[in-house]
Amino acid sequence: MDEKAATILVVDDEEDIREVLKDRLEFSSYRVLTASNGVEGLARIRVERPDVVLLDLQMPVLDGLGMLQGIAAGQLETCVIIMTAHGTIQRAVQAMKGGATDFLLKPIDPEDVERVIRRALEQARLRRENLRLQQALREAQDQLLLEMQRELRIAHEMQMGLMPQESPTIAGFEIAGMCVPANEVGGDYFNYVWLDEGRTRLAFLVADVSGKGMAAATVTMRFNEVLRYEVQGRSAPQDILRGLDAALRGRIGELTFVTGCIGALDVAKRVVRIASAAHPMAYHYTAKDGLVRQVAPSGLPMGMTLPPGVGGDYPEVEALMEAGDLLVIYSDGIPEAQDAKGAFYEDARVAEVIRGRAGQASAQTLMDHLLRDVDEFRGEIPQLDDMTVVVVKCLE
Numbered sequence: 001m002d003e004k005a006a007t008i009l010v011v012d013d014e015e016d017i018r019e020v021l022k023d024r025l026e027f028s029s030y031r032v033l034t035a036s037n038g039v040e041g042l043a044r045i046r047v048e049r050p051d052v053v054l055l056d057l058q059m060p061v062l063d064g065l066g067m068l069q070g071i072a073a074g075q076l077e078t079c080v081i082i083m084t085a086h087g088t089i090q091r092a093v094q095a096m097k098g099g100a101t102d103f104l105l106k107p108i109d110p111e112d113v114e115r116v117i118r119r120a121l122e123q124a125r126l127r128r129e130n131l132r133l134q135q136a137l138r139e140a141q142d143q144l145l146l147e148m149q150r151e152l153r154i155a156h157e158m159q160m161g162l163m164p165q166e167s168p169t170i171a172g173f174e175i176a177g178m179c180v181p182a183n184e185v186g187g188d189y190f191n192y193v194w195l196d197e198g199r200t201r202l203a204f205l206v207a208d209v210s211g212k213g214m215a216a217a218t219v220t221m222r223f224n225e226v227l228r229y230e231v232q233g234r235s236a237p238q239d240i241l242r243g244l245d246a247a248l249r250g251r252i253g254e255l256t257f258v259t260g261c262i263g264a265l266d267v268a269k270r271v272v273r274i275a276s277a278a279h280p281m282a283y284h285y286t287a288k289d290g291l292v293r294q295v296a297p298s299g300l301p302m303g304m305t306l307p308p309g310v311g312g313d314y315p316e317v318e319a320l321m322e323a324g325d326l327l328v329i330y331s332d333g334i335p336e337a338q339d340a341k342g343a344f345y346e347d348a349r350v351a352e353v354i355r356g357r358a359g360q361a362s363a364q365t366l367m368d369h370l371l372r373d374v375d376e377f378r379g380e381i382p383q384l385d386d387m388t389v390v391v392v393k394c395l396e
Contacts, residue, residue, distance in 0.1 A: 006121055007031045009050035011041035011067065012083065013059040017108070021054060024110045030117075038062025042070045045078060052120050053080045054113070055100070057091050065091065068098045079120040083108060152184035152214075159185050159217050162224045167363075168192050170202060170267055173321075174363035177204070177390040180333075180371060180383070187216030188331050188386035189223060195235045200267050203231060203240065206329045206388050207260035208279065210301075219252050226251075237262040237275035238314040241302065245277070245312055248303030257301035261329045263319075263392070270321045270394060275314040277302045280332050283351055285358045287324025292351045292358075295319055295327075321394035326358050326366065328392075333385035337374050345377050363391040 008030045010021045015036070022032045033048055035041040037059045045053065053071075057064035064082060071080065082103035084092040092103045101123060102116050160179070167175045177190045187209030195201040207223060209216040223244070230243035240262055248258060261279040263272045274282055278301040281294035299314035300306070319327060330350065337345040353370050361369065367389050374387065 005029075005031070006051040006117075007033065007048060008117065009033045009035065009041065009044055009048065009053045009078075011035045011038065011044075011053060011059070011064075012056040013037055014056075017056075017083075020110075021108070021113065024113065025117075028114060038064065038067030038070065041067050042074070042076075045071065045076050046074070049076075050078055051124060052117055053078050054083055054104075054117075055080050055095075056083045057095060058085075065095060065098060068095055068100060072099050079124050081116055081120055155214065155217060156181070156184040159220060162221060163190055164192055168194070168202065170265070172270070172394065172396050173265070173267070174393040174395060175202075175204065175391070176363040176367045177206075177388075178367060178371065179386065179388040181386045182333070182383045183213055185214055185217035186386040187211060187220055188333065188388040189220045190388050190390050191224070191227065193227070193231050195231060195264065201235055202265045202267065203237070203262060204265070204329070204390050204392065205260055205262035206279065206331055206390055207258055208331045208333075208386070208388070210255075210257050210259075212385070215253075215256075219256055219258070222251065223248070223258055235264060236316065237264050237273050238316050240264075241275050241277050241299065241314040242312050245300075245302040249305065252303050254305050257304045259301050259332075261296055263327060263329065265321075265392065272319045272321060272327055272392070273316050274319060274327075275299070275316045277314060280330060280335060280347065283326075283328045283354055284319045285326040285328070285354050286322070287358070288322065290355065290358075292355045294347075321392070323394055323396050324359070325394045326354060326363070326391060328354055328366075328370075329390045330370075331386060331388040333383075333387040334370070334374055334389070336385060337378050337387070338381060338384070339377055340379055340381055345374055349373075349377075363393040366393075367391045 008025050010018050012018050013036050018034045025032045033044055035044050039062045055064045080100045082092050082095045082100045085106045101120050179188050189207045193203045195203050209219045226247045234240050259277055259279040261276040261282055263274045265272045274296040276296040276298040278298050282296045283292050284295045285292045295317050297315040335345050335347045353373050357366050357369050
C-alpha cells in the first residue's frame with residue numbers, strides 16, 4: 001500500500017493537538033480523521049477502517065487503554081501509536097502490552113510523528129504480506145493434501161481391486177477372505193487361483209510385503225502380476241513359492257521381502273497341501289476332536305537377496321479336510337495387534353476364537369468374528385498394521 005494514501009485517525013481530547021496533527025499530516029498527503037475521546041474513536045474505526053491510529057492515553061469518557069481494549073475486543077485491524085507525556089510512561093508500556101505498536105512522547109515533534117507513522121505502515125505492510133503468504137501456503141498445503149488423498153484413494157481402489165471381490169464357489173466347501181489395510185494402502189494381499197481348467201484344484205494364499213504404505217503397496221502390485229505367471233503349470237505350493245521367490249529376487253529393494261502362506265485344495269480328495277515362506281502358521285481345526293493345530297513348516301521369505309544356493313526350500317504338509325473342519329491363514333497384523341497396555345493379541349487368542357466359533361460358524365462368520373475380536377481387543381488404539389484372513393471350511 002502507498003503510505004501517502006493511508007488513512008490516519010487522531011484521537012485526542014485537546015483540539016489544538018488534533019488540528020496541528022491533522023494539518024501536518026494532510027500537508028504530507030495523508031487522509032486524516034479526528035476524534036475527541038475513545039468512544040468516538042472506536043466508532044470512527046468501525047466505519048472508516050484507518051490504517052494508523054494516533055491515540056492519547058488520558059481522555060474523558062473512554063481513555064486510551066479502554067479504547068485499546070475495545071479495538072482488541074472488536075478485532076479491529078489497525079496500527080495504534082500511543083501519545084503520552086513523560087509522567088505516564090508506565091501506562092504507555094501497559095498500552096504496548098495491550099496491542100499498541102509504538103508510542104510518542106508529548107510535546108509531539110511533527111517529524112517524529114511522520115517517522116513513527118512510516119514505520120507503523122511498513123510493519124502493517126509486512127504483517128499483511130506475511131498473512132497473505134501464510135494463507136497462500138495453507139491453500140497450497142490444502143490443495144496438496146486433497147491431491148494426495150485423491151491419489152491414495154485411487155491407489156487404495158487399485159490395490160483392493162487386485163484381490164478377490166467375491167469368493168469362488170467350491171462343491172462341499174466355503175471360503176472367505178478379507179484384507180483390512182491400516183492405511184489407505186499397505187503390503188497385505190490375498191488371492192484365490194484355480195490351478196487347472198477343470199477347477200478341481202484351488203490355490204489360496206495370504207502374503208505380506210515388508211514395510212508399510214505406498215512402498216509396500218507398489219511391491220504388492222508387482223507380486224500380484226508375478227503370481228499370475230508363476231502359478232501356470234504348477235500345482236504344488238512349494239513349487240509356486242520357489243517360483244515367486246526366484247521371480248522377486250532383484251526386482252524389489254534389497255531390504256524388502258515378502259512372507260506368504262499358500263494352500264492348494266484338491267476338491268475331490270478334500271486334502272490341502274500347505275507351504276509357508278516365513279509367514280505366521282496356518283491353523284487347522286478338526287471337528288471330530290475339537291482341536292486346533294498349527295500347520296505349515298516355514299521356509300525363508302521370498303525375494304530376499306541371499307548368497308547363491310541359499311533359500312528356495314519350502315517344505316509342505318498335508319491337511320485332510322473332513323466335515324466341519326476349518327483352515328485359517330492370516331497375516332501378522334492380527335497376532336501383533338496391541339491394546340492400550342501394550343499387550344499383543346497373539347496367536348493363542350486366534351486359536352481360541354477358532355475353537356470357540358468353529359462348530360456353528362460359516363467361513364464368513366468366523367472371519368468376521370475374528371476381525372471384530374481384534375478390534376475390540378485394541379479398543380481405542382489405532383490399527384498399526386494391515387490385517388488379512390482367509391478361512392476355508394469343509395461342509396461335507
